[in-house]
Amino acid sequence: MPHDPGNVEGDDLSLVERCRKSKDEAAFAELVRRHRNQVFRLAVSILGQGFVPEAEDVAQDVMVRVYHALGSFRGDSTFGSWVYRIAFNQALNVKARMRYRAPHLSDEVLASVPSADRGADDELQVAQRARAVMECTAELPEVYQSALRLHYWLGASMAEIAEMLDAPENTVKSYLHRARQLLRVMLTERGFHE
Amino acid sequence: MNDDELMPLMDDLLRKTMAAPPPQLSPAFDAKVMAAVRPRRLTPSGRVAMGAYAVAALVLTVWTMREADLVLIVVSTLVTAAVSVGLGSYARALACRSDTVTR
Numbered sequence: 268m269p270h271d272p273g274n275v276e277g278d279d280l281s282l283v284e285r286c287r288k289s290k291d292e293a294a295f296a297e298l299v300r301r302h303r304n305q306v307f308r309l310a311v312s313i314l315g316q317g318f319v320p321e322a323e324d325v326a327q328d329v330m331v332r333v334y335h336a337l338g339s340f341r342g343d344s345t346f347g348s349w350v351y352r353i354a355f356n357q358a359l360n361v362k363a364r365m366r367y368r369a370p371h372l373s374d375e376v377l378a379s380v381p382s383a384d385r386g387a388d389d390e391l392q393v394a395q396r397a398r399a400v401m402e403c404t405a406e407l408p409e410v411y412q413s414a415l416r417l418h419y420w421l422g423a424s425m426a427e428i429a430e431m432l433d434a435p436e437n438t439v440k441s442y443l444h445r446a447r448q449l450l451r452v453m454l455t456e457r458g459f460h461e
Numbered sequence: 462m463n464d465d466e467l468m469p470l471m472d473d474l475l476r477k478t479m480a481a482p483p484p485q486l487s488p489a490f491d492a493k494v495m496a497a498v499r500p501r502r503l504t505p506s507g508r509v510a511m512g513a514y515a516v517a518a519l520v521l522t523v524w525t526m527r528e529a530d531l532v533l534i535v536v537s538t539l540v541t542a543a544v545s546v547g548l549g550s551y552a553r554a555l556a557c558r559s560d561t562v563t564r
Binding site (some may be wrong): 292295296299300303304307308311316319322323326327330331334335376396397400401415416419420421422445448449451 | 479484493
C-alpha cells in the first residue's frame, strides 16, 4: 500500500465520523479531495480511452453515492477500498449501458493519422497495430483491461493498482502477465507478428 | 521466441500504444460534487409561494368537502397523503440523479 494505513485511515475514519454525526461539509470535501483522482482513474481504466467525460460523470456519481451511503460503511475494510469497490461496480454498470456507443475522437486517434515525417506504409502499419491492440484489449476480462490501462496509460504503480482493485500486488502482477499473454495470442491470430 | 523473450516486446508495444497523456479531472469537479450533496432549500420567495399555495389548497379542499361524509374525508385524506409521500420521494430521487449526470 502506498501510504501508512494507520495514520491515513485514522484520518479518513475520523472524517467519516464527522460527516455522519454533523453532516460536516468540510470533512466530506476533504474525503473527496483525497480519493477523487483514484476514483476517476479507476473509472477511466474500466471505460477505456475515448470515454473520459463519462468517467468523470461516474466519479461524480460515486462521490454522491458515497456521501449518501456513509451510514452503511462499517469499517471492515479501509475507507479507500470501500470507495473503490463502489467505483468499480458503478463504472461496470455504466459500461454495460453504453456498450454500443462509439468513443469520442481521442488524442491517440489523432496521433495515429499518417504524417509526412515517416513513410506512409510504416505509419499505416503502426496505426493498424495500435488499433488492433486497443480492440484486443477491449475483449479481455474487465479486471485485466483495468490493470493494463492503469499501468501503461495512467502510470499507476503496482501498489496503487493493488489498492484500487482491492487485490494483493502479486495478483496484480499476474493479471498484467496474463493480459499480455492473451493479447499476444489475439494479435497473432489477427496476423500481427513480433 | 519463447514467452520470456516476447513479454518485453509486448510491454514495449503496450507502452507505445497507450502513450497518450493521462486525462485529468476538470477543475470544477469538487464544486459539482459538493453542490450535488448539499441539501437544497427554497428561496424566501419560493417559500412564500409554497405557503400561499398550501393555504389556498387547504381552504379550497375544506370548502369543497364541507358537506361530504366523514368516512369519505378520512379516506381521501389518507390516499392523498400516501400519494404525496410517494411522489415526493420519487421527485427527490430524480433530482439527485439529474445532479450527477449534469456536467
